[in-house]
Amino acid sequence: MINTSQRRHIDTILSYGGHQSMYKSYSPTHELIGRSWRRCLTEYGLDPSQPRPARIVTHQTLREHQDSVDEFLNVARAGVEQLYTQISGLGYVLLLSDHRGITVQFLGNKHDDDRLHKAGLYLGADWSEQYAGTSAVGTCIQEQQALTCHRVDHFDSSHIGLTCTAAPIKDPSGQLLAVLDISALNSSRTPESQNFALHLTQLYARLIEDAYFLRRYRNRLVFKCDQSRELVQVNGQLLFALDEQGNILAANTAGRTLLAQYRPFSKDSISLPDLLECQWRDILSITYESKDGVRAFRVSGTQQMLYGILIEPKTNTFSQLNVSEVCASQEESVPALDKLCADDPAMRQTISLAKRLRHRDVSLLILGETGTGKEVLAKAIHATSHRSDQPFIAVNCAAIPESLIESELFGYAPGTFTGGRVKGAKGLIQEANGGTLFLDEIGDMPLQLQSRLLRVLAEGQVLPLGTSQPVNIDVRVLAATHCNVMQLIADGLFREDLYYRLNGATLKLPALKARVDKHYLIKLLLKRLNPAARLRADAMSALLGYSWPGNIRQLVNTLTFAEAVCEEGEITVHHLPEECVAGRLDKSTFALPMQSLNSCDTSTLSAEPLSDPWLEKTNSIPEQQMLIDRLRQQRWNISAVAKQLGVSRPTIYRRMKKLGISLPRDV
Known part of the structure; x- marks a missing residue:
């Protein structure tokens, strides 16, 4: 009813x-x-x-x-x-x-x-x-x-x-x-x-x-991935079954959704390397190369990051077929380059290309924001090349006064101009003969000097000022800039022919905020600063959430300061600079010193391989100035500074004594 x-x-x-x-x-x-x-x-x-x-x-x-x-x-x-x-x-x-x-x-x-x-x-x-x-x-x-x-x-x-x-x-x-x-x-x-x-x-x-x-693909290699590195092992959202060449045989619902987004821009048959903009060996070697069995990948044509693991097949057929392939396809280990990257896809591609080109004399153009490590990469390439026993000469094109840059680069004969050396000078290009010439901030080189540099690179000869006899040179040129060179060319500020002479290949360094291996970089840098130092979770969260406008240089500064003011080797969020916590950038507090090029002394320009490349300039970081800035902000109130940094007053006094900081007389 x-x-x-x-x-x-x-x-x-x-x-x-x-x-x-x-x-x-x-x-x-x-x-x-x-x-x-x-x-x-x-x-x-x-x-x-x-x-x-x-x-x-x-x-x-x-x-x-x-x-x-x-x-x-x-x-x-x-x-x-x-x-x-x-x-x-x-x-x-x-x-x-x-x-x-x-x-x-x-x-x-x-x-x-x-x-x-x-x-x-x-x-x-x-x-x-x-x-x-x-x-x-x-x-x-x-x-x-x-x-x-x-x-x-x-x-x-x-x-x-x-x-x-x-x-x-x-x-x-x-x-x-x-x-x-x-x-x-x-x-x-x-x-x-x-x-x-x-x-x-x-x-x-x-x-x-x-x-x-x-269960269905237990006898196939399965790639399991997720947008979270921490959860991929236990709750990976996307599954892809693969054949021996890396082609995708099947995918779960989440995987098919991703493929549906990608397929309009690709061929009907999609391989996992195509989808993730990587090499097949990068996937096969996850278990062999990554410390935690996880590797980061970027979805082709997007900024979407996926973290993947491999699930080995139950039968031995696939493994026996591919173990030798994995070993054979693994890139040569080059520690000086490998340690510049933990697990960021963009950096992995850059380092892979650098490895393949390090012994070639092709010119390289390194692009990246200020502080991303362009010179560090250039030195690592030189240190691992067949020119490693020859000079590495770095020239900051933006640091040399325009009136001196020509004489500094090309050298000059005795008596060429008032104030010059009595015997003349070789010039930095000649100093690099047989080795590597690193032209940093090439985008800031004056236009009139670009023509002379182009001629040097094209002819393999340099003509010092005041002479008529050119000198033969053999240098490999690595150039770097943070500028948009194509825009400079369009604006008439950079020679297009010089650009193509310098750009035998391009190496791109991602900004620190875009790197997915920040967690590893932070731990690595802190360990090199002080192996006994510990980073508490609240500090790590703040560091991972910060935008890092100063990139790795700023990170090194930040860790150096935090390690200096922390107590008992444990860094908490209270020991970090204020901008890292509040998201504000105070350039006066953390202005990074730039080593200017001494026009008369090039002895500091010949570089040897460094064991800790990211910390190359740590010794020059003005820890003293950082603490002085803090004290000035608090009007030399030691208690206020200690409270701000989350340390005791004796800790501040100890750091002041070590750094030679005295209280002003009027305090």
């Missing part, structure tokens, strides 16, 4: 003409429900005034449906049981149906057997939309997406007391395999009460789907 609530519901459906507003207030999934109602009325010819009893298939039919998904059920069972233990106390039952809507697994309270059987919340129940009308399972099958069908969302009036939430489970090819559903006989009238149920069901549907994916 139809009651008043059912009659009202029947009238609503019969008067429904596709107008979503008619029942929009009932459910946040009204669009899905509305499409389902239309299908029930127009395609299936269902009559809402004729409620249908629950349909439970025969034991034989149920067995046939279960047998067709037997392998899947074996994988899903653990996830289903785990989910049920979390929801059973809240009055929910759990249904797992196949792609046709037949419930092939059911978990519920036996005390409610009769009521559940009558409602169709039972093993063998048919929840296909064609028979049962709008329901979570049936509509999920048709719409291929998760939803909650809450009370009056159901088409059949006999189900308007139920709340049901379902999520699809797909096979590795993207075809619907099953539907996971949790339902309750009684629930709150508000559909929002089921939001958590929807998220929980989706979570377990994904876990079951991924477990089945791994």
Whole structure:
């Protein structure tokens, strides 16, 4: 017998003409429900005034449906049981149906057997939309997406007391395999009460789907990745099964979503190296080269970062085939270059290219923001090249006065100009003969000197000022700039022919804020400053969250200061410069000193390989000035500075004594 609530519901459906507003207030999934109602009325010819009893298939039919998904059920069972233990106390039952809507697994309270059987919340129940009308399972099958069908969302009036939430489970090819559903006989009238149920069901549907994916491709190499390095080992969202050449054989739902975004810009068959802008060996060697078994990759054509691990196949066929390939394809270890990068994709490509080109005499153009380590990279390339026993001469084109740069670069004969050396000078280009000439900030070189430099590079000869006889030279030129050289060329400030002479290959250094290996760089730099120093979690979080406009130079300064003022070797957030915590940049506090080039003394320009390249200029960092700045900001109030830095007053006094800082007489 139809009651008043059912009659009202029947009238609503019969008067429904596709107008979503008619029942929009009932459910946040009204669009899905509305499409389902239309299908029930127009395609299936269902009559809402004729409620249908629950349909439970025969034991034989149920067995046939279960047998067709037997392998899947074996994988899903653990996830289903785990989910049920979390929801059973809240009055929910759990249904797992196949792609046709037949419930092939059911978990519920036996005390409610009769009521559940009558409602169709039972093993063998048919929840296909064609028979049962709008329901979570049936509509999920048709719409291929998760939803909650809450009370009056159901088409059949006999189900308007139920709340049901379902999520699809797909096979590795993207075809619907099953539907996971949790339902309750009684629930709150508000559909929002089921939001958590929807998220929980989706979570377990994904876990079951991924477990089945791994089962299906247990004899293949599987690449598992996630946007979080910390969670990829336990909860990697994307799965890709690979063949021996790195081609993607299959992907889980999250992986297919990424491929769908990428495919319009690629060929039909996508390889994982193409997707991640890397070499096949970079993927194969994850286990061999990365310390934690995780490696960072950048999705092709985007800034999206993914952190991946490898799941080895159960059989030995793949491993035996590829172990030798991995070993053979691994790049030569070059410690001086390798230690400049932990695990950043952009840096990895730059270092890989630098390794391949280090023995070639091709000119290199190093691009990057100020403080990203352009000179450090140049020195490492020189130190690992066949010219390593010859001079490395660095010239800061922006630091030499324009009036002196020509004589400094090209040299001059005796008596060429007043104030010059009596015997003349070779010039920095000649000083680099046989070795490497590093032209830093080449974009700031005066235009008139660019022509002379171009001639030197083209002819392999330098003509000192005041002479008529050129001198043969053999130098490899590495140039660097933070400028947009193409814009300089367009503005007429840089010679295009010189650009192409310098740019035999380009090495790009990412800004520190864009690097995904900041965590490792911070630990590495701190260890080199003080192996015994410790960085507390709050300090690390602040450092990782800061934008680092001064890049690695600023990071070195920051760590040096923090290590100097901390107590007992433990750095907390209170020991960091204020701008790192508040997100403000106070250039007066952390202005990095730039070593100017002495026009008369080039003895400091010949470089030897450094064991700690990032800390090359640490000794020149004005720790004294940093502390003085702090004291001045607090008007030489030692207690205020100590409180600001989170240390004791004696610590400040000790640092002042060590650095030779005295209180002003008027304090």
